[in-house]
Amino acid sequence: MKKTALSFILMLSAVSLFAQENGVEMADKLRASGKIYVVVAVMLLLFTAFILYLFSIDKRLKKVEKGN
Amino acid sequence: MSKNWWKVLASVFVLYSVVAGLLFKVPTLPILHESIRNLYYHVPMWFAMVVIYSVAVYYSIRYLQTGDENHDLVAVEAVNTGLVFGLVGLASGMVWANYTWGAPWPNDPKLNSAAIATLLYFAYTVLRSSLDEEQKRAKIAAIYNIFAYPIMVVLLFVLPRLTDSLHPGNGGNPGFGAYDLDSNMRFVFYPAVLGWIGIAVWIVNIRYRIRKIENKRNQI
Numbered sequence: 001m002k003k004t005a006l007s008f009i010l011m012l013s014a015v016s017l018f019a020q021e022n023g024v025e026m027a028d029k030l031r032a033s034g035k036i037y038v039v040v041a042v043m044l045l046l047f048t049a050f051i052l053y054l055f056s057i058d059k060r061l062k063k064v065e066k067g068n
Numbered sequence: 069m070s071k072n073w074w075k076v077l078a079s080v081f082v083l084y085s086v087v088a089g090l091l092f093k094v095p096t097l098p099i100l101h102e103s104i105r106n107l108y109y110h111v112p113m114w115f116a117m118v119v120i121y122s123v124a125v126y127y128s129i130r131y132l133q134t135g136d137e138n139h140d141l142v143a144v145e146a147v148n149t150g151l152v153f154g155l156v157g158l159a160s161g162m163v164w165a166n167y168t169w170g171a172p173w174p175n176d177p178k179l180n181s182a183a184i185a186t187l188l189y190f191a192y193t194v195l196r197s198s199l200d201e202e203q204k205r206a207k208i209a210a211i212y213n214i215f216a217y218p219i220m221v222v223l224l225f226v227l228p229r230l231t232d233s234l235h236p237g238n239g240g241n242p243g244f245g246a247y248d249l250d251s252n253m254r255f256v257f258y259p260a261v262l263g264w265i266g267i268a269v270w271i272v273n274i275r276y277r278i279r280k281i282e283n284k285r286n287q288i
Contacts, residue, residue, distance in 0.1 A: 024096040024097060024098050024101060025101055026096055026101060026102050027102045036090060036091070039090060040086070040087055040090050040091060043086045043090070044083060044086055044087060047082060047083055047086050048083065051079045051082070051083070051267075054075075054267075054270065054271075054274075055075070057274060058072075058075075058270075058274060061274060061277055061278065064281060065277060065281065
């Protein structure tokens, strides 16, 4: 009886240790609420816009190069 | 369009790194928390910068070999673009350091040497603008660039490793490869690096073509 109680306590402490190890705070709430996707959408929009802008600059430059 | 395949590929890689970098699983580590994702955005700036400076030094050597003015123009624009990537890398690193190391500039040897390396390349642009005669300017700038490059490499990759540094892979710290046990990160990190290198080369290419036209116009 004593032995099982002791092993039970040890097991519990191991569980709490395990929980501490994984207790690093991450953006879980942001993920759960789904609002991280808003950030992804905004960043995707900005990056796509700038890449398209770069393509348009490239195209315009090609025209100038042909004219020269 | 087939000539532009690498521009499209680089764009796709960068866009992928935005989505995957924010959504994919990352290791849960104390201090870093979610900011470990900065690895996908901050570090590729430095990779791109080093590649661009390598392009610059290659064209500086080519210029000295051939005397072809266009090689000099590529070298200038590569340095100009590299400076932008270096400054963006410093700025993004300062934000990250502020929240993980407690200060934007914690006098880490890698920060100081990155700043010196950036100043070294600013000196290149100052040197160029102080010389009027074109061939002399191209020659002196090319020689300076060839000397600056190994100093930059030593400042960024050798000296910080000899002392204590907060950066992973320096001063006895394990490299990122050692402590992000999550190999998932590699699937985002490597495409991000390749994508940003592609974007940087693309910007150099555009700037070089503009400079070539300006150069032609100035000679007429």
